[in-house]
Amino acid sequence: MPDEQRVANNSQTYAVGAEDFEFEALQQENGQATVIKFRLDDPRYHAGDVLVVLSGSEIHFHGMIGQILDGFAIASDHRGSLLPATVQ
8 A cells, every 4th residue: 555545545644723833834724824834752653644723613723734843843734724823
């Protein structure tokens, strides 16, 4: 089986609460962060996993983690981000 399929079949969801989530907006659209950088040094998560930022039951960010390097991850949500494009 190609590596791409194995990774896609084993993707995980990294869920965090919006009130405790710290990030840097790398790109934004209409005041909402669409590409973010955040601390992620848990070895269980990899590029291809999904980041979900929740406030109660409301999803503020839902996107794929595209890169993890030196304890920081980059994720993007170009469709429905509700995170403000300010440094948190």
